Amino acid sequence: MTTTKRSWAEPYKIKMVEPLRVTTREERERALREAGWNTFLLRSEDVYIDLLTDSGTNAMSDRQWAGLMLGDEAYAGSANFYRLEAAVRKFYGYKYLVPTHQGRGAENILSQCLIKPGDYVPGNMYFTTTRAHQELAGATFVDVIIDEAHDPTSEHPFKGNVDLEKLDALVKRVGAQKVPYVSVAATVNMAGGQPISMKNLREVSEYCRAKGIKVILDATRAVENAWFVKRREKGYEHKSVAEILRETCSYTDGATMSGKKDLLVNIGGFLALNDEKTFEEARNLVVVYEGLHTYGGLAGRDMEAMARGIEEAVEEAHIRARIGQVEYVGQRLLEAGVPIVVPIGGHAVFLDATRFLPHLPQVAFPAQTLAGELYLESGIRAMERGIVSAGRNRETGDHNYPKLELVRLTFPRRVYTQAHCDVTVESVVELYERRRSIKGLRMVYEPKYLRFFQARFDRLEG
Ligand SMILES: *Cc1c(COP(=O)(O)O)cnc(C)c1O
DSSP states (O other): OOOOOOOOOOSSOOSSOOOOOOOOHHHHHHHHHHTTTOGGGSOGGGOSEEOSOOSSOOOOOHHHHHHHTTOOOOSSSOHHHHHHHHHHHHHTOOSEEEEESSHHHHHHHHHHHHOOTTOEEEESSOOHHHHHHHHHTTOEEEEOBOGGGGOTTOOOTTTTOBOHHHHHHHHHHHOGGGOOEEEEESSBGGGTSBOOOHHHHHHHHHHHHHHTOEEEEEGGGHHHHHHHHHHHSTTOTTSOHHHHHHHHHHTSSEEEEETTSTTOOSSOEEEEESOHHHHHHHHHHHHHHTSSTTTTTOOHHHHHHHHHHHHHHTOHHHHHHHHHHHHHHHHHHHHTTOOBOSSOOSSEEEEEHHHHSTTSOGGGOHHHHHHHHHHHHHSEEOEEESHHHHOBOTTTOSBOOOSOOEEEEEOOTTTSOHHHHHHHHHHHHHHHHTGGGOOOEEEEEOOSSSGGGTOEEEEOOO
16 A cells, blocks of 8 residues: 555644643533533633634744743833834734734724714624724624625635625715725634635725725734635735735735734734824824823733734744644534535634534524533533524514524634544534434523623423
């Protein structure tokens, strides 16, 4: 037998360990009951493999940890700010930088600078905090993503693309003066970590420049997007991820960034801009909300770790392994016949609870149930993205009934190994094999705002 295929391995070795505790089924039964079947209410020490989110859960490198010791904690003009500014200029290409405590801090300032009450902000699907700040500043968000993004079985390679006809229809309806900018995310988190193509972004940019509309990038996951462009878009296969990232940013006028994702830190973010006038306004506003414009709510050491994270994020071995790990889990689940959203996204695998538990009606909370059962099975923590997350209709008081009823398995960067991935796959497959015995839930406590964080449930009997 001649086989030349070698196994894949993580492109790092482990220097410091954090012990994990394997709990018993009885312990998990108790913990989940105490948490009201809500994975957000579990204590982290009762969790074995934590796939709740990839936000701020990254493992930093030895270079980043070493950088913490070089924190210049001066109130004004910290050396780490200038290092961060240089890294953003070099890798993202924007002229001006305003650091913020995390992504939403940048979204708040940007929205206040660019939006007037009564404006419209089109975007390739909403993100929770981004839309909240646009609305708080007086704008109406309009979804202009292509229809395929809403279909969990569509294999479109760039489900994050903007539908230019939808965009043009909005601009014709309300007038370009009422559209301060187009909000473009790369990749699109709420669509399942799906990328936007360079061709589409270029077309959006050309369209907007002709109309005097700005393009603002949500760059939180733009490195992951660059990897998909390299893998899927003709003409980019021989470009480096760093080159693709620079080109992405070149079609936009500025970016908001949550460093807690791509940039391999536990806290941090920034707003980056090319236009001097908007920058001056943003630099002034940041003083009100975040802190002086050379620290923006961050310690000097945090800015240093983020500057180093920017350099590491675009290393091909890293990004290949990061997305490769998600792909590996998704691919193995597909092979086992488990229903998941395709194509597999950049940061998470989404179990399709509607097809996983077809005997449960949506009012029995299939995704919430599945997330709870997965925890009971294996101690793995995931997140519901379905009817609970969608909340209630403000007019009728009834639930919103989203098309997608999903459980998100989100992979923190550089935290778990191939063996943890195997355990995850095996746990999901075992659950799938006994899926018919799974009973639904009823909601016994419902908070008024963002109910998915704090709602409580009980198992339905019978
Ligand atoms: C996490 C995230 C944000 C918000 O950033 P925070 O750091 O959590 O405030 C914005 N956009 C996208 C795409 C995200 O994933």
